[in-house]
Amino acid sequence: MPDEPLVLGIETSCDETGVGIVRGHTLLADALASSVEQHARFGGVVPEVASRAHLEAIVPTMQRALDEAGVTLADIDAIAVTSGPGLAGALLVGVAAAKGYALAAEKPLYGVNHLAAHVAVDTLEHGPLPEPAIAMLVSGGHSSLLLVDDLAHGVTPLGATIDDAAGEAFDKVARLLGLGFPGGPIIDRRAREGDPASIAFPRGLTAPKDQAAHRFDFSFSGLKTAVARWVEARERDGEPVPVADVSASFQEAVCDVLTAKAIDACRTNGVETLVIGGGVAANSRLRILAEQRAAKHGIRVRVPRPALCTDNGAMVAALGARLVAAGVAPSRLDLPADSAMSLTTVSVTG
Amino acid sequence: MLVLALDTATPASTAALVEVTAGGLTGISERRTVDPRAHGEKLAPEIAAALADAGVRPADLTAIVAGVGPGPYTGLRVGLATAASMGQALGIPTYGVCSLDGLGRAAGPGRVLVATDARRREVYFATYVDGVRSAGPEVAKPAEVTGQFDRVVGEGGLKYGDLFGVPVEEHLLYPPGAALVALAAERIREAAPSEPLTPLYLRRPDAVEPAGRKTVLT
Ligand SMILES: [Zn+2]
Numbered sequence: 001m002p003d004e005p006l007v008l009g010i011e012t013s014c015d016e017t018g019v020g021i022v023r024g025h026t027l028l029a030d031a032l033a034s035s036v037e038q039h040a041r042f043g044g045v046v047p048e049v050a051s052r053a054h055l056e057a058i059v060p061t062m063q064r065a066l067d068e069a070g071v072t073l074a075d076i077d078a079i080a081v082t083s084g085p086g087l088a089g090a091l092l093v094g095v096a097a098a099k100g101y102a103l104a105a106e107k108p109l110y111g112v113n114h115l116a117a118h119v120a121v122d123t124l125e126h127g128p129l130p131e132p133a134i135a136m137l138v139s140g141g142h143s144s145l146l147l148v149d150d151l152a153h154g155v156t157p158l159g160a161t162i163d164d165a166a167g168e169a170f171d172k173v174a175r176l177l178g179l180g181f182p183g184g185p186i187i188d189r190r191a192r193e194g195d196p197a198s199i200a201f202p203r204g205l206t207a208p209k210d211q212a213a214h215r216f217d218f219s220f221s222g223l224k225t226a227v228a229r230w231v232e233a234r235e236r237d238g239e240p241v242p243v244a245d246v247s248a249s250f251q252e253a254v255c256d257v258l259t260a261k262a263i264d265a266c267r268t269n270g271v272e273t274l275v276i277g278g279g280v281a282a283n284s285r286l287r288i289l290a291e292q293r294a295a296k297h298g299i300r301v302r303v304p305r306p307a308l309c310t311d312n313g314a315m316v317a318a319l320g321a322r323l324v325a326a327g328v329a330p331s332r333l334d335l336p337a338d339s340a341m342s343l344t345t346v347s348v349t350g
Numbered sequence: 351m352l353v354l355a356l357d358t359a360t361p362a363s364t365a366a367l368v369e370v371t372a373g374g375l376t377g378i379s380e381r382r383t384v385d386p387r388a389h390g391e392k393l394a395p396e397i398a399a400a401l402a403d404a405g406v407r408p409a410d411l412t413a414i415v416a417g418v419g420p421g422p423y424t425g426l427r428v429g430l431a432t433a434a435s436m437g438q439a440l441g442i443p444t445y446g447v448c449s450l451d452g453l454g455r456a457a458g459p460g461r462v463l464v465a466t467d468a469r470r471r472e473v474y475f476a477t478y479v480d481g482v483r484s485a486g487p488e489v490a491k492p493a494e495v496t497g498q499f500d501r502v503v504g505e506g507g508l509k510y511g512d513l514f515g516v517p518v519e520e521h522l523l524y525p526p527g528a529a530l531v532a533l534a535a536e537r538i539r540e541a542a543p544s545e546p547l548t549p550l551y552l553r554r555p556d557a558v559e560p561a562g563r564k565t566v567l568t
Pocket of ligand 1: 114118139141278279310311
């Protein structure tokens with residue numbers, strides 16, 4: 001295998017159908033089809049709607065990626081696909097398609113972990129990842145802190161949300177403020193006109209009593225409820241709801257907890273690199289706060305550009321390229337879609 | 351012309367190779383696993399095995415025929431995603447056929463009900479006269495199935511045979527690969543344009559729009 005393998009990645013774990021193509025650390029194509037608008041009126045991703053959309057989108061998205069990269073399937077060294085975690089029916093479409101491509105083009109197949117792919121994608125922007133690193137992955141489906149010793153072989157989960165994901169909290173608060181779906185970008189925008197210190201919302205699992213069992217875990221359910229209670233109390237009193245202030249204060253609570261715990265994880269493990277990925281990594285306040293806090297401790301923050309933070313095929317291809325370069329064995333054709341894939345599995349081998 | 355047939359519209363995952371000539375069809379190899387939750391794991395190895403059994407490579411294929419259902423969605427999509435991606439990778443046409451038609455065609459002469467399990471105590475069904483569909487496909491409770499038929503094929507017949515009141519042909523439970531290819535034989539011989547493989551869902555997604563914000567203050 002070449003040092004800079006040409007790898008194709010397929011992503012269908014949630015509502016984005018992504019096909020990316022990379023050569024080593026170089027991004028050649030990143031084609032995406034989203035069903036997000038079909039989910040908007042339901043206020044969240046509907047698994048069956050997402051699965052139907054993936055089946056319709058996979059062939060045209062593949063074609064766009066191949067055209068954009070100027071390569072054919074025959075040129076590809078390996079095909080990587082998200083085999084978990086994610087929505088079972090959605091994952092299955094991508095895994096089945098990836099097997100079809102791998103079978104027909106007679107290429108090795110790599111079933112990879114979606115979260116590890118969120119870490120790997122940063123190499124497309126910032127080059128090889130210094131290891132060990134701490135990765136914080138925050139999106140509508142996940143909120144995790146990981147210790148990355150060797151991305152090709154394994155990562156160590158340090159903590160995760162015990163209830164809602166960070167992005168889910170943004171969606172729910174946006175809904176109760178009547179701002180639409182998905183909530184992250186809208187709240188980010190509204191928060192810019194608000195005062196983040198105007199309302200003291202709770203910071204979940206940051207109390208001294210939580211440190212023993214939940215030092216690196218997150219909880220956003222209580223925050224969401226606190227926002228709902230605050231808003232309803234205003235409405236009941238017949239007063240207008242200051243949407244910008246609520247947005248800013250809510251966002252500050254989320255970003256405060258995320259960055260504090262991420263920096264704590266770096267310092268505890270003697271790690272100097274923090275990678276942030278997932279859709280919430282696109283949040284402007286999270287980026288600023290992480291930079292400010294990391295700088296105080298000599299920690300370098302790596303956040304890929306927003307288009308690479310959200311789910312896409314390039315991240316899967318990036319991880320696939322790393323696996324190929326490291327000589328990791330490919331997956332077999334009976335590779336299952338594993339909706340609850342453990343973080344300790346970076347790729348499914350043998 | 352070597353044709354690959356795939357069907358995952360029933361608990362069976364089927365991969366078959368069929369030789370299509372100007373005069374007829376010859377089955378070359380067929381692999382099948384019956385497991386309602388394992389299409390995603392079983393189908394691709396079956397295709398590889400069916401090809402290996404025949405001593406051919408994917409590049410030797412001329413066309414792909416896929417059963418487009420109706421069938422339980424998750425499994426059905428495995429066959430269609432696999433067929434579509436293989437067709438794209440090989441640059442060969444894909445043709446869709448109704449999976450129930452495969453059973454109807456294989457059932458042969460007479461008036462036949464094809465019924466497959468739609469879960470939720472319902473069946474996908476259609477009726478056939480001498481192998482050609484006369485009504486359907488539809489989804490309904492077994493007791494609500496209407497039509498004129500003298501026997502039933504498909505595993506819906508096995509499961510709800512008492513309700514249909516006609517003999518059940520237990521040897522014909524899943525669409526055979528050769529019957530699916532036969533249904534597309536004209537298109538294959540004419541090298542008709544490739545078709546998008548659109549699933550026959552027959553049901554809308556279960557999704558409820560939120561009625562409004564629920565209060566958390568009680
Ligand atoms: Zn993600």
